[in-house]
Amino acid sequence: MNVLKISSGVIFLSTKHIGRQSVAMQNPPSIAGHACVVGKKEGDGPLKDSFDFISEDTFFGEKTWEKAETAMQKQAFSLACDKASLNPSSIEYVFAGDLLNQCVASAYSLRDSNIPFWGLYGACSTMAEGLALSAMLIDGAFADRIAAVTSSHFCSAERQFRFPLEYGGQRTPSAQWTATAAGALVLTAQGNGPYITHVTTGKICDMGVCDINNMGAAMAMAAYDTLSAHFSDLSLEPSDYDLIVTGDLGLIGHSIVMDLFNKDKIDISPYYNDCGLMLYDRDSQDVHAGGSGCGCSASVLCGHLLNGMRSGRWDRILFAATGALMSPVTTGQGESIPGICHAVSISVNKGV
Amino acid sequence: MNVLKISSGVIFLSTKHIGRQSVAMQNPPSIAGHACVVGKKEGDGPLKDSFDFISEDTFFGEKTWEKAETAMQKQAFSLACDKASLNPSSIEYVFAGDLLNQCVASAYSLRDSNIPFWGLYGACSTMAEGLALSAMLIDGAFADRIAAVTSSHFCSAERQFRFPLEYGGQRTPSAQWTATAAGALVLTAQGNGPYITHVTTGKICDMGVCDINNMGAAMAMAAYDTLSAHFSDLSLEPSDYDLIVTGDLGLIGHSIVMDLFNKDKIDISPYYNDCGLMLYDRDSQDVHAGGSGCGCSASVLCGHLLNGMRSGRWDRILFAATGALMSPVTTGQGESIPGICHAVSISVNKGV
Numbered sequence: 268m269n270v271l272k273i274s275s276g277v278i279f280l281s282t283k284h285i286g287r288q289s290v291a292m293q294n295p296p297s298i299a300g301h302a303c304v305v306g307k308k309e310g311d312g313p314l315k316d317s318f319d320f321i322s323e324d325t326f327f328g329e330k331t332w333e334k335a336e337t338a339m340q341k342q343a344f345s346l347a348c349d350k351a352s353l354n355p356s357s358i359e360y361v362f363a364g365d366l367l368n369q370c371v372a373s374a375y376s377l378r379d380s381n382i383p384f385w386g387l388y389g390a391c392s393t394m395a396e397g398l399a400l401s402a403m404l405i406d407g408a409f410a411d412r413i414a415a416v417t418s419s420h421f422c423s424a425e426r427q428f429r430f431p432l433e434y435g436g437q438r439t440p441s442a443q444w445t446a447t448a449a450g451a452l453v454l455t456a457q458g459n460g461p462y463i464t465h466v467t468t469g470k471i472c473d474m475g476v477c478d479i480n481n482m483g484a485a486m487a488m489a490a491y492d493t494l495s496a497h498f499s500d501l502s503l504e505p506s507d508y509d510l511i512v513t514g515d516l517g518l519i520g521h522s523i524v525m526d527l528f529n530k531d532k533i534d535i536s537p538y539y540n541d542c543g544l545m546l547y548d549r550d551s552q553d554v555h556a557g558g559s560g561c562g563c564s565a566s567v568l569c570g571h572l573l574n575g576m577r578s579g580r581w582d583r584i585l586f587a588a589t590g591a592l593m594s595p596v597t598t599g600q601g602e603s604i605p606g607i608c609h610a611v612s613i614s615v616n617k618g619v
Numbered sequence: 620m621n622v623l624k625i626s627s628g629v630i631f632l633s634t635k636h637i638g639r640q641s642v643a644m645q646n647p648p649s650i651a652g653h654a655c656v657v658g659k660k661e662g663d664g665p666l667k668d669s670f671d672f673i674s675e676d677t678f679f680g681e682k683t684w685e686k687a688e689t690a691m692q693k694q695a696f697s698l699a700c701d702k703a704s705l706n707p708s709s710i711e712y713v714f715a716g717d718l719l720n721q722c723v724a725s726a727y728s729l730r731d732s733n734i735p736f737w738g739l740y741g742a743c744s745t746m747a748e749g750l751a752l753s754a755m756l757i758d759g760a761f762a763d764r765i766a767a768v769t770s771s772h773f774c775s776a777e778r779q780f781r782f783p784l785e786y787g788g789q790r791t792p793s794a795q796w797t798a799t800a801a802g803a804l805v806l807t808a809q810g811n812g813p814y815i816t817h818v819t820t821g822k823i824c825d826m827g828v829c830d831i832n833n834m835g836a837a838m839a840m841a842a843y844d845t846l847s848a849h850f851s852d853l854s855l856e857p858s859d860y861d862l863i864v865t866g867d868l869g870l871i872g873h874s875i876v877m878d879l880f881n882k883d884k885i886d887i888s889p890y891y892n893d894c895g896l897m898l899y900d901r902d903s904q905d906v907h908a909g910g911s912g913c914g915c916s917a918s919v920l921c922g923h924l925l926n927g928m929r930s931g932r933w934d935r936i937l938f939a940a941t942g943a944l945m946s947p948v949t950t951g952q953g954e955s956i957p958g959i960c961h962a963v964s965i966s967v968n969k970g971v
Contacts, residue, residue, distance in 0.1 A: 281808060282760040284711065288735050290761045331952050359636065360820060367946065368720040370740040374823060374944035378957045383640050383820035385748060386944070386959075388722040388740040396737060400752065407759020408634040409642045456633060468712060468735035471726060592726035592738070594719065596779075600683050605730045607738070 283406075286500025288493070289467040295617050296405040297458025299412075300351025301573045303566035304343045306421070306447030312547045317570030319346050325422060325447065333367060336420035340365070340376040340449040344416050347451035347569070358382050358453065359410035362397035364389060365418050365561050366445075368427060372418050382414075390590030391486075391515050392469070393417040394450055394565035395609035398586070401454045402463035402611070411456040418449035419560030428479070428595055441481040443517045444554035446546055450565025452573075461576045465612035467497040471592065473605040479598050483520025483543070483556055486589040489606035490516060491527040494535075494587055497610045505535040509581040512572065513608065514564035514588030515543035517557030542567040542588075564588040576615055583614045635758075638852025640845070641819040647969050648757040649810025651764075652703025653925045655918035656695040658773070658799030664899045669922030671698050677774060677799065685719060688772035692717070692728040692801040696768050699803035699921070710734050710805065711762035714749035716741060717770050717913050718797075720779060724770050734766075742942030743838075743867050744821070745769040746802055746917035747961040750938070753806045754815035754963070763808040770801035771912030780831070780947055793833040795869045796906035798898055802917025804925075813928045817964035819849040823944065825957040831950050835872025835895070835908055838941040841958035842868060843879040846887075846939055849962045857887040861933040864924065865960065866916035866940030867895035869909030894919040894940075916940040928967055935966045 283290045302319045310321030320342060327335040327342075340363075348355045361380065363373035364387030377384055389396035397415030404410050422432060424445040430436040454463065472492050476485035490513045498504060505511060505528075516524060521541040528535045542564040543557035568586055575581050587610040593602065635642045654671045662673030672694060679687040679694075692715075700707045713732065715725035716739030729736055741748035749767030756762050774784060776797040782788040806815065824844050828837040842865045850856060857863060857880075868876060873893040880887045894916040895909035920938055927933050939962040945954065 281757070281763045284760075284762055333948055333952065364738075364740055366721075368948065369718075369742065369944065369946035371944065371946045371949050374957050374959075375949065375954065378823045378825050381822055384823050384959060385752065385820065386716075386740040386742075388716060388738040390721065390738075400737065403759060403761050404755055405633070407755060407761065408636075409755050409759065410636055411633045468737065470733055471730045471736050473730050590738075592721065592723065594721035594723045596685055596720065597723050597727065600685065602727065605726050607726075607736060 288496040289465060289500035291465050292402060292406040292463060294406055295462035295464045296402045296454045296456055298461050298573060299453045299455040299458050300347045301452035301569040302343050302346035302350055303448060303450045303569040304339050305566055309446055309448050309546060312552060314546060314567065314571045317574050332420055332423040333371060336372040336418050336423050337375040340372050340416055340418040343449035343451040344376065344414060347414065347453050351453040353412060353453060355380060355382065358412050358414050360385060360404065361414040361416060362387055362400055363416040364393040366390060366424055373416065389607065390592055391559060391561050391564065392588040392590030392607050392609050393561045394568060395586060395588035395611050398463065398611050399466040399609055402466060405454055405456050412453060414451060414453045416451040417561040417565045419445050419562035421445045421447045424560060438555055439480040440555055441519055442555045443482055443515065443543060443557050443559035444547065445560035446558045446563040446566065448562030448566035450562060450569035452569055460617065461573060461613050461615050462617050463611055464614050465501060467493055467500060467610040469493040469608040471605045471607050473603050475603045477603045481519065482559060482591045483517040484523060485591050485604035486606035487516055487520040487523035489608040490524050490587060490589050493608040493610050505533065505538045508538055508583050508585045511535060511539045511585045512587065513541045515559040516541045516589055517543040517559065519556050545571065586611045586613055640848040641817055641852035643817050644754060644758040644815060646758055647814035647816045648754045648806045648808055650813050650925060651805045651807040651810045652699045653804035653921040654695050654698035654702055655800060655802045655921040656691050657918055661798055661800050661898060664904060666898060666919065666923045669926050684772055684775040685723060688724040688770050688775050689727040692724050692768055692770035695801035695803040696728065696766060699766065699805050703805040705764060705805060707732060707734065710764050710766050712737060712756065713766040713768060714739055714752055715768040716745040718742060718776055725768065741959065742944055743911060743913050743916065744940040744942030744959050744961050745913045746920060747938060747940035747963050750815065750963050751818040751961055754818060757806055757808050764805060766803060766805045768803040769913040769917045771797050771914035773797045773799045776912060790907055791832040792907055793871055794907045795834055795867065795895055795909050795911035796899065797912035798910045798915040798918065800914030800918035802914060802921035804921055812967050812969065813925060813965050814969050815963055816966050817853060819845055819852060819962040821845040821960040823957045823959050825955050827955045829955045833871065834911060834943045835869040836875060837943050837956035838958035839868055839872040839875035841960040842876050842939060842941050845960040845962050857885065857890045860890055860935050860937045863887060863891045863937045864939065865893045867911040868893045868941055869895040869911065871908050938963045938965055
């Protein structure tokens with residue numbers, strides 16, 4: 268029996284719970300298929316060979332950016348099912364969410380799917396949240412086939428969170444570029460991996476950062492907190508992973524996370540990267556501090572990272588997508604930006 | 620082994636999956652505590668004796684409506700923990716979501732809780748979604764104590780979805796009144812009930828309704844679809860329940876659901892009610908077609924319904940919260956309103 272000591276005493280934990288925030292899968296679910304669809308800018312970046320589809324048209328053939336994002340997400344989901352050799356009608360649940368108000372890209376992209384639907388809001392941590400909950404429901408014997416889907420679109424996000432594009436607002440050096448990208452994956456109870464072995468669920472962390480042009484700094488503490496909990500709960504070290512990737516901290520958040528670990532006398536730098544730094548070439552693509560958006564970590568995971576695991580480049584990855592949970596209204600009311608980070612262990616070996 | 624026939628062949632289902640959309644708990648989790656906090660108008664309604672706290676102040680002591688909603692949700696969560704005799708620090712996960720853009724009432728209300736957090740967006744179906752996922756994670760042995768929380772606030776919703784209150788817009792007869800209310804409950808692996816025995820997860824249904832002043836009509840098909848799936852998957856009839864409640868369909872949606880069942884030659888009317896019809900006195904409270912908002916079904920469940928189960932009035936309830944998944948942007952772009960409904964079976968007996 269697992270036990271946990273808290274301020275009010277000792278409590279007993281359920282079978283799969285380890286420490287305060289982590290769980291271990293008894294029968295690690297397998298990633299049967301994964302796909303990513305991106306826009307032109309992302310397709311010009313260093314990961315261009317990893318995407319399943321690159322659209323030359325920001326509108327993805329639609330009339331508005333919101334409908335474009337919907338179409339992009341729909342395509343990613345369809346490709347992930349194809350690559351898993353599964354008919355979408357055999358998927359038992361889909362977890363989906365995005366950045367748009369009321370998560371409409373997800374609702375409209377899956378409206379005609381006829382699949383039982385769980386809507387999420389985890390901001391840019393959505394892919395980790397969907398992946399984690401999918402794995403837990405499969406390991407809990409509630410389903411055999413679950414999909415997790417998310418997306419973001421530079422143009423729909425800019426006008427919702429910042430300014431109309433036509434305004435031509437100047438971006439600060441700390442600003443990040445919202446990826447026009449969607450990622451989808453299908454998890455199954457049986458399969459040849461990669462497998463989801465552990466999940467560490469994030470708590471909301473707020474460092475008091477109020478600058479919406481510095482999301483990386485706002486989310487860095489959440490990433491540090493979740494990664495620390497993961498290592499502590501599971502008695503692991505950074506070197507137990509071939510690669511540890513945070514979601515979309517960009518240059519500033521990524522360096523804050525390393526600083527925070529350095530204070531604990533832990534050097535994670537040999538194993539640590541960030542999807543926001545991987546998606547674009549910062550020198551030539553004018554993205555300032557890096558990429559962001561639900562689609563950033565989702566497209567890097569569903570292309571570059573999982574392809575790399577399948578090709579033998581990495582055996583064990585810790586995928587820790589990060590999200591900023593504010594809105595323009597809360598920012599306008601002087602609130603600081605709460606961050607969250609969920610971490611998912613992915614391994615080519617079932618038995619870790 | 621459970622099997623399911625789909626167009627592309629027969630597929631095998633995981634142990635707890637029954638039919639296309641339903642699951643049965645192996646060890647039904649128990650509702651250990653539940654609480655609801657509401658505004659003055661709700662406190663003047665027919666369910667006034669069931670609320671844990673009624674605020675005379677729409678602002679709940681805060682300076683903005685969004686902060687008021689946050690405070691209200693925080694209070695409901697705290698009261699639910701108290702009533703479950705659990706320290707909030709012993710809660711292993713919290714599922715939360717609301718109607719505000721980026722679900723900020725939930726993020727800010729739980730920001731300081733230090734509890735692993737899963738953000739949901741299910742619109743007004745959020746309480747059923749949180750309750751269902753909480754039950755599944757507990758039954759899957761991932762946790763012993765999980766909370767589900769949600770809220771809505773008339774004033775924050777009106778200005779976000781419709782008009783500034785100062786505008787004094789006229790409401791149509793089919794319009795519903797967004798409840799100023801929050802509900803929270805704590806689910807535990809062990810306990811004396813009421814128990815969550817089954818979950819039927821909703822698919823997105825869109826009847827093509829584009830009128831945002833007629834949400835009940837937009838969501839009615841989703842409610843019918845999920846309830847039908849529930850009865851069919853589990854070989855149940857409406858009379859197997861003492862009470863079947865939909866979330867917030869109001870007068871119009873409620874009557875559409877009865878019409879749809881009548882076409883199947885099923886009379887659910889003796890067992891059927893709707894939280895949007897229960898929360899207010901439509902004759903005297905000027906709410907037009909009834910109540911709505913995440914807080915509507917959540918506060919009716921966490922007060923009136925669960926109190927009624929504890930007092931022996933009802934032994935078995937089917938709680939089917941409904942949500943409309945559009946946004947003002949999609950409505951402005953001419954899109955129809957997708958609806959969703961998740962159903963949760965609650966019973967005073969563990970072994971149904």
